[in-house]
Amino acid sequence: MQTRQVDVAIIGAGTAGMGAYRAALAHTRSVVVVESGPYGTTCARVGCMPSKLLIAAAEAAHAAAHAGPFGIRVPSVTIDGAAVMQRVRSERDRFVGFVTDTVDQWPAEHRLRGRAHFVDEHTLQVDGADGALQLEARRIVIAAGSHPQVPPAWRDAVGERLIVSDDVFGWTTLPASVAVLGAGVIALELAQALHRLGVRVRMYARGNRVGPLTDPVLQVRSRQTFDQVMPLTLNASDLQLRREGDQVIVQSGADEQRFDWVLAAAGRRPNVDALQLHNTRLPLDAQGVPLFNRRSAQVGDSHVFIAGDASDELALLHEAADEGRIAGDNAGRFPDVRVRPRRAPLAVVFSDPQIMIAGQSHAQLVAEGVDFETGEVSFTDQGRSRVMLKNQGALHVYAERSSGRFLGAEMLGPAAEHIGHLLAWSVQRGDTVQQMLDSPFYHPVIEEGLRTALRNLQRALRMGPPPIERCLDCGPGA
Missing domain, CATH: 3.30.390.30 (FAD/NAD-linked reductase, C-terminal dimerisation domain)
Known part of the structure; x- marks a missing residue:
């Protein structure tokens, strides 16, 4: 197996990884970024930007359909699902292109394609199309991102009729019906957008909260507000799914409804399981995520740093960018680790x-x-x-x-x-x-x-x- 030595190895080329790369370069040119998937950040490819494109289309349709109270008469509103999704994909690809153009400008020796896992605290094995390589790194930044979390029972019950938010932005047209499982940020945004675009939608939540608000008074108000604007089933702790042909039956209590697709939007999971962190002595929480100082990004007192969605803290682009800069700077200057103030949430x-x-x-x-x-x-x-x-x-x-x-x-x-x-x-x-x-x-x-x-x-x-x-x-x- 080939070996290579570097000062700083960064796992992941998303928002956090790109920030870490730029910051580490201020201290050393011996940097490599390992990426196993397509270039282009979660935000640009399957997150912030394509979801806002879908929401913008939904807002335009809603405004046209509800102009009557202003004295504006719109005879009818026709939604061209293919045209909606064409714009979503086209503009999404444009945003992704900005990211990939940036990565393409990095020196070739700073880019490594493959899936990385820890052999020990200083060694990563990178399995790529051309075989395996051992990367010996003096410092390491984990910026591996996250993925949608899907309970295995849901996948077993409905197979390919279950999709995640990433899949929505590959649609060439809008479906007739979708059941959205979850009531968090992603579920709420996509469910309401699809509902306004003429898709028959019902959102299912295990509890009685809709959205992330924690103030008890506002929680009640949020639940009441969204219950009036789209179909909701709350406290669906007994949710059952089954497949019948090309449709999915969603049952909650005595209520059964049929949908073309089930969108699992029950949160995201950090991409740490495949890193084989058990081969290290890094401190981990009960979910296997490294324990770190959020002002330095340092894992324990080690030479390993973590940033972005992989840290399982605040899965937001501006937080990932800040964490990437902090992690990359400290990885580059290690052992002179410095703390940085964090922005207000x-x-x-x-x-x-x-x-x-x-x-x-x-x-x-x-x-x-x-x-x-x-x-x-x-x-x-x-x-x-x-x-x-x-x-x-x-x-x-x-x-x-x-x-x-x-x-x-x-x-x-x-x-x-x-x-x-x-x-x-x-x-x-x-x-x-x-x-x-x-x-x-x-x-x-x-x-x-x-x-x-x-x-x-x-x-x-x-x-x-x-x-x-x-x-x-x-x-x-x-």
């Missing part, structure tokens, strides 16, 4: 209404025993939201009782992707509620609802309220 769900969590969630604050207060606003009568007929949902904001420091927020409502950024920035700066209220708010905008929530929070903190300047003709939450 921010997560967005591109449903309608949108969902966001910025800073610390309600569940995190409770679990950590933080003494905090909550301010809230409903968007039902919020001025700009009502003008746009986007007046659904609510925003909850949290602050430390003793200091008035803003800690985080959870939201179901319009423009959550934008308000989430404002709030994450405030968390990262360490703003107080008063400092946030001292900032300008234009009229009429959805952000005025945020101001109402902050005023209510200030009252709950007994640190105010500040003088109220309200448009008397604009209604509550203006």
Whole structure:
């Protein structure tokens, strides 16, 4: 077997792996990136970008079909499934092309095709089309990504009629019916998009939560909201699947329904099982994922670092990019390992209404025993939201009782992707509620609802309220 020695070996060429590569190059040119699958990040190929393309088509169809309340008469809306999926695939390929062009510009000696696993702490075996190679690396970055998690019983029951989110973006047209199993971010986004594009959809969840919100009040509101806009079956802990010809029977309790496809959207699993980490002395959690310091990306006190979805922490592109840079920098400079500050957490769900969590969630604050207060606003009568007929949902904001420091927020409502950024920035700066209220708010905008929530929070903190300047003709939450 051939052998090769390098300073830094990186397993995976996704967002985290590419970030690690660039950062490691600042310290050494002896770097190799091992990739077993096609180049192109999860985000570009089967994640963020193609899903938003599908959602954009769904939003256009929904807007056309629901223009009546504005006095706009659209006689009929016809959805061309083939044209929808053609645009999704075409634009997806364009985004993937940007990534592959970047990788193609790397020196050939920095790219290695094959599947890697650990022989020992410093040795990787890479099995490729031309045989096996042993890679002796002084430092290693695990950036192997993740894959959709599918319970084996589901696959055994329905065979090839079970698909995962990755498969959706290879469709050449839209199917007639899909059962979506799961109620998390991926399930919610795809189920609602397909429903709006004319696919008969039902979403099944084992529990009663819809989406990632942790605030109990907002959980109830999310469940009620989405139950009104698409078919849901909650608390389906007795879910049973069986195949009949080219259809799948989904049974929950006494209810049976037929679908063309079953979309398993029950989360993702880090790609660590095939790495044979048992051949190392690296510390692992109960799921076999390496234990690491999130500010240095270092696994234990070893020369191994981990980044991106493989770490099973925050499966978000901006987090993977940050982790990749931290891991690659420390792998390059090892043993001079340095900690780096992390950005304030921010997560967005591109449903309608949108969902966001910025800073610390309600569940995190409770679990950590933080003494905090909550301010809230409903968007039902919020001025700009009502003008746009986007007046659904609510925003909850949290602050430390003793200091008035803003800690985080959870939201179901319009423009959550934008308000989430404002709030994450405030968390990262360490703003107080008063400092946030001292900032300008234009009229009429959805952000005025945020101001109402902050005023209510200030009252709950007994640190105010500040003088109220309200448009008397604009209604509550203006």
